[in-house]
Amino acid sequence: MKRVYNIAIVGVGGQGLLTLGSILGESAIHAGLDVAVAEVHGMSQRGGSVIVYVRIGEEPSPLIPIGGADLMISMELLEAARYTQYLNKNSILVTNDFIWPPPLAKYPSRETIITALREKIPELYIYDANKVSSEITGSIISANIALLGFSLGVNEELRNLIGLENVVKALEETFRGRVLELNKKLLYKSFEDGVKIAEEKRSTR
Amino acid sequence: MLLGNEAIARAALEAGICVATAYPGTPSTEIMEALAEVGEQCGVYVEWSVNEKTAFEVAYAAAISGLRSITSMKHVGLNVAADILMSSAYAGVENGFVVVSADDPSMHSSQNEQDNRWYGLLAHLPVIEPSNAREAYKFTKLAFELSTQYKIPVILRTTTRISHTRMPILLEDDIPTQRNCKGQFKFDTSRWVLVPGNARRRKLELMKTWSAIRENEGREPLVTIFNPGIEKAIIAGGIAYSYVREALDILGYRDKVTLVKVNLPVPLPLKPVKQVLEYSSEVLVVEELDPIVEMQVKDIALTSGFKGRIIGKELVPVNYELNLETVYNAVSKFLGLETTSEKIWSSVEQVRTDPPIPPRPPVLCAGCPHRETFYILKIAATKAGLKTPVYTGDIGCYTLGFQKPFETQSTCFEMGGSIGVASGLAKVVSNPVIAVIGDSTFFHAGIPPAINAVYNDSNIVVVVLDNMTTAMTGHQPHPGTGVSATGKQTTRILPEKVLEAVGYKVYVINPMRVKESIEIVAKAFEEYRKGVKIAIVSRMKCALEVARIARRAKIVLPVYTIIQDKCTGCMACINLTACPAIMVEPGAKKPRILGELCVGCGLCASICPYKAIEIANTPSPDYEKIWVEL
Numbered sequence: 001m002k003r004v005y006n007i008a009i010v011g012v013g014g015q016g017l018l019t020l021g022s023i024l025g026e027s028a029i030h031a032g033l034d035v036a037v038a039e040v041h042g043m044s045q046r047g048g049s050v051i052v053y054v055r056i057g058e059e060p061s062p063l064i065p066i067g068g069a070d071l072m073i074s075m076e077l078l079e080a081a082r083y084t085q086y087l088n089k090n091s092i093l094v095t096n097d098f099i100w101p102p103p104l105a106k107y108p109s110r111e112t113i114i115t116a117l118r119e120k121i122p123e124l125y126i127y128d129a130n131k132v133s134s135e136i137t138g139s140i141i142s143a144n145i146a147l148l149g150f151s152l153g154v155n156e157e158l159r160n161l162i163g164l165e166n167v168v169k170a171l172e173e174t175f176r177g178r179v180l181e182l183n184k185k186l187l188y189k190s191f192e193d194g195v196k197i198a199e200e201k202r203s204t205r
Numbered sequence: 206m207l208l209g210n211e212a213i214a215r216a217a218l219e220a221g222i223c224v225a226t227a228y229p230g231t232p233s234t235e236i237m238e239a240l241a242e243v244g245e246q247c248g249v250y251v252e253w254s255v256n257e258k259t260a261f262e263v264a265y266a267a268a269i270s271g272l273r274s275i276t277s278m279k280h281v282g283l284n285v286a287a288d289i290l291m292s293s294a295y296a297g298v299e300n301g302f303v304v305v306s307a308d309d310p311s312m313h314s315s316q317n318e319q320d321n322r323w324y325g326l327l328a329h330l331p332v333i334e335p336s337n338a339r340e341a342y343k344f345t346k347l348a349f350e351l352s353t354q355y356k357i358p359v360i361l362r363t364t365t366r367i368s369h370t371r372m373p374i375l376l377e378d379d380i381p382t383q384r385n386c387k388g389q390f391k392f393d394t395s396r397w398v399l400v401p402g403n404a405r406r407r408k409l410e411l412m413k414t415w416s417a418i419r420e421n422e423g424r425e426p427l428v429t430i431f432n433p434g435i436e437k438a439i440i441a442g443g444i445a446y447s448y449v450r451e452a453l454d455i456l457g458y459r460d461k462v463t464l465v466k467v468n469l470p471v472p473l474p475l476k477p478v479k480q481v482l483e484y485s486s487e488v489l490v491v492e493e494l495d496p497i498v499e500m501q502v503k504d505i506a507l508t509s510g511f512k513g514r515i516i517g518k519e520l521v522p523v524n525y526e527l528n529l530e531t532v533y534n535a536v537s538k539f540l541g542l543e544t545t546s547e548k549i550w551s552s553v554e555q556v557r558t559d560p561p562i563p564p565r566p567p568v569l570c571a572g573c574p575h576r577e578t579f580y581i582l583k584i585a586a587t588k589a590g591l592k593t594p595v596y597t598g599d600i601g602c603y604t605l606g607f608q609k610p611f612e613t614q615s616t617c618f619e620m621g622g623s624i625g626v627a628s629g630l631a632k633v634v635s636n637p638v639i640a641v642i643g644d645s646t647f648f649h650a651g652i653p654p655a656i657n658a659v660y661n662d663s664n665i666v667v668v669v670l671d672n673m674t675t676a677m678t679g680h681q682p683h684p685g686t687g688v689s690a691t692g693k694q695t696t697r698i699l700p701e702k703v704l705e706a707v708g709y710k711v712y713v714i715n716p717m718r719v720k721e722s723i724e725i726v727a728k729a730f731e732e733y734r735k736g737v738k739i740a741i742v743s744r745m746k747c748a749l750e751v752a753r754i755a756r757r758a759k760i761v762l763p764v765y766t767i768i769q770d771k772c773t774g775c776m777a778c779i780n781l782t783a784c785p786a787i788m789v790e791p792g793a794k795k796p797r798i799l800g801e802l803c804v805g806c807g808l809c810a811s812i813c814p815y816k817a818i819e820i821a822n823t824p825s826p827d828y829e830k831i832w833v834e835l
Contacts, residue, residue, distance in 0.1 A: 036370050
């Protein structure tokens with residue numbers, strides 16, 4: 001294992017980024033690892049652009065350096081593009097297939113963004129987490145869990161590091177009752193989707 | 206896994222506190238939120254005070270009565286409490302008293318990035334600074350010990366990346382189940398009454414304590430020296446230490462420099478620093494924001510005849526928060542190495558698109574009541590013939606109203622500033638002056654200036670945006686909610702009653718009723734032009750709270766939709782509301798509403814000139830109640 005494994009979670013304030021960061025952190029603890037999850041509270045949470053840093057390793061400092069992310073999980077396409085400087089050529093980018101433009105703004109189309117991302121990042125995965133979340137839970141509110149499951153599916157290094165079973169444990173500590181059951185179902189479904197996509201990608205190389 | 210702030214709360218409970226107080230403020234809020242949740246069970250009195258000064262006083266009262274207590278605030282909050290802070294240093298305490306100052310370098314959610322370690326130097330009080338969330342836990346307990354030992358308040362200074370970072374923390378102690386929280390006030394006018402004669406004597410006591418700490422507290426863990434005896438030394442404290450340690454690891458220099466970890470930056474202990482200056486000839490001081498430690502190291506160096514070089518802010522940025530890259534580069538340069546952060550982490554850099562990725566500043570949420578009020582104020586001002594009004598603004602979510610299309614916040618300096626600044630502007634400019642302030646901010650610092658404006662006959666309008674919560678910091682109760690920190694019913698204090706009592710003619714509006722509200726406010730503005738002292742209380746609950754309540758109570762809120770046949774694509778709905786739930790797809794001629802985000806405030810529907818926006822679902826019959834009633 002590398003000394004520190006860096007996961008950047010990006011998106012729009014209110015999309016469940018803090019919950020996702022916290023679940024990753026708890027998963028790491030269940031896997032017996034030290035971790036630091038740096039969050040942003042307050043004003044930026046009001047629909048602003050948000051980045052959460054998850055660093056797994058021995059007593060890590062809180063922030064991921066520019067170019068230092070091993071994995072980026074993005075809840076929204078414009079935000080994925082905004083934070084690409086955190087990635088290097090070996091990084092994995094998993095992004096939600098969703099554009100949520102800021103009010104009154106001019107912005108590039110989905111195709112323009114995806115083409116630009118593809119040029120820089122060989123390991124790019126686009127997943128319609130809103131759709132999967134709606135199908136299983138009836139709302140897009142759990143898109144964060146869908147992206148987590150999908151990321152574990154496509155990213156073997158992360159899977160080996162924290163383990164799917166530890167993520168399930170973390171979910172059990174975060175949610176209760178029916179919400180928990182739906183989120184678990186969503187995690188497994190998106191995980192399988194991820195594994196499948198990764199296999200397809202490997203076989204076409 | 207605990208957030209740095211939760212770790213402080215836990216440690217305070219283990220340290221045996223009886224009283225905990227705060228006014229919410231990022232990045233300090235979660236300390237008191239955590240304590241409010243469990244306080245009652247643990248026998249601890251917890252309150253959200255009206256402001257930091259009062260919070261300080263309430264907790265200090267416990268400390269002078271022999272009980273341990275804690276008060277927490279954001280860096281600028283300590284400015285509000287600075288008066289009592291200074292006096293508390295003179296009078297001291299009878300048991301451990303910790304003042305948490307959560308600073309916000311880079312101003313993630315603040316109007317400045319002041320370094321509150323200065324307050325330690327100013328008040329002659331010790332400042333303890335953890336380097337990560339785990340240490341926040343350990344050092345809170347240490348701060349209580351130090352305070353108890355020296356009988357003075359101790360400042361625990363954190364920064365955003367400590368307050369808001371989660372780490373696994375191994376708990377050391379249990380929370381005492383039995384605690385005696387009956388305080389005893391010992392009458393002692395020579396100590397508790399700071400008239401000049403007493404204050405002069407107390408000052409000498411304070412300076413004796415200050416010197417004692419400087420001379421005697423060079424012990425671990427207040428200062429720790431790794432690898433003593435090396436020519437090059439790095440002194441670092443707070444979050445900067447975490448970056449230095451990681452940078453040295455990456456460089457492979459962990460064992461090749463003397464590393465001094467400073468957890469008591471104020472007053473900087475003399476002995477360990479002198480010791481390092483005896484064998485090291487080149488010293489780098491790494492700290493976030495101001496050169497507090499650097500200054501003191503240079504002072505010690507000067508008096509001890511040090512001949513070497515002390516480097517600090519020449520290599521380490523003085524503005525904004527540090528990160529691994531800036532510290533790596535500073536350390537690498539200090540060590541005379543060629544490597545830079547760009548060589549270690551080779552970024553693919555930001556992608557370029559046409560058009561470019563638009564900035565995404567924070568915005569008012571979908572359904573935010575402030576959006577309705579701002580729209581109403583603007584239309585009513587035009588209707589009443591108010592020419593270019595100045596909207597003095599304040600601290601809260603509503604500050605976001607400075608942006609287009611509202612532009613109903615023309616200033617924003619500090620808590621309560623809207624009304625005081627309005628008072629002054631009305632004396633010197635000919636524009637109409639409208640002070641716009643939130644409910645919690647009104648109770649915090651808005652009442653004295655509201656009285657000032659009436660007393661000194663300043664012609665202003667006061668608008669209180671009452672969303673029935675302290676929204677920006679995560680929905681804490683305040684006097685206007687009639688609920689205490691621990692969820693107990695208490696006396697509800699209404700802003701309109703306060704304003705009426707001090708001489709305003711007050712109008713209370715429900716901004717969900719847009720047309721009716723415009724009529725009322727326009728009439729009020731006309732009276733204002735005739736010299737009547739006007740206040741408007743706009744009462745509508747925070748949309749985030751409404752959505753939460755609706756979800757829990759299974760109340761269906763309206764969801765609006767744009768009828769494409771009726772819509773002409775005039776864009777009035779999006780241009781006049783800037784609502785994040787309304788979007789225009791690239792190339793589309795007409796906007797659409799994102800049903801998932803719409804909470805049904807109905808502002809866009811009332812604005813649409815073509816009546817093309819309609820309710821798409823079947824809302825619960827009395828849904829409006831949860832928007833306007835407690």
